[in-house]
Amino acid sequence: MVVDGTPVRGEHRFGVLPERGGVDAVWGDAVIEVAKRGGNDIVRPRHPDAPLRTAFTGTPAYAPDPRWAVTGRYIPFDTPRPTTVGAAVEGLEHVYDAPGRLEFELDGRPLSLTAFPGHGAGRLLVLFTDATSGVTTYAANRALALDPPAADGTVIVDFNRAANLPCAYTDLATCPLPPAENRLPVAIEAGQKIPRERGGS
Structure with missing residues (x-):
């Protein structure tokens, strides 16, 4: 796993994260974001093969005016x-x-x-x-x-x-x-x- 650009083996402690801060842990194509929002620690996995991303066809918008x-x-x-x-x-x-x-x-x-x-x-x-x-x-x-x-x-x-x-x-x-x-x-x-x-x- 690569955490903030540094290869990590074995156990890794993320420590205390600042509010609205976050750290990305990368494993192959997967990215796991460890972050703090509203005083809560959160873990958000992301992967390029996620159906929401692969099925994305763009966002409708008003014509510029x-x-x-x-x-x-x-x-x-x-x-x-x-x-x-x-x-x-x-x-x-x-x-x-x-x-x-x-x-x-x-x-x-x-x-x-x-x-x-x-x-x-x-x-x-x-x-x-x-x-x-x-x-x-x-x-x-x-x-x-x-x-x-x-x-x-x-x-x-x-x-x-x-x-x-x-x-x-x-x-x-x-x-x-x-x-x-x-x-x-x-x-x-x-x-x-x-x-x-x-x-x-």
Whole structure:
């Protein structure tokens, strides 16, 4: 077995993992992720021959439309706000330090979203639901990754890039849910729809 790139024989102790951290143990084509989510240690096996992967035919999505790419403003909080959200797995919670919020308009209606740290310096991640959730898009959440805001706080909020998280495809994912204030009261008919694996078309 290879753990984090190091060959291991015999017994291996993973020790205490940090929250939202994880280690991959590789055996042949199989990968076993050992991770911590919501204070719980979890083990997730993955294999390229898994039927969910081999039968995957792509995810339906709305046709891109410039209407859904709007210029917004990033408002940083004085200090990051610890924000507790639920998870796709009942009884599990995630805590993120939200650095700020986005303010923007759609069809003249002012809206805002709490942002979480994204992958990469200065990048942001927004989890949200809207009036399409559970109708044409996955009910629990969608995610939108954003580039770092400009020096004046300007940021492009492009809902055409709204994407499903792993929980949209499998009940074995521990994806975070959006905070209550990120439940938009409008229909965002952009981005990825309900996966075919969940009955989407």
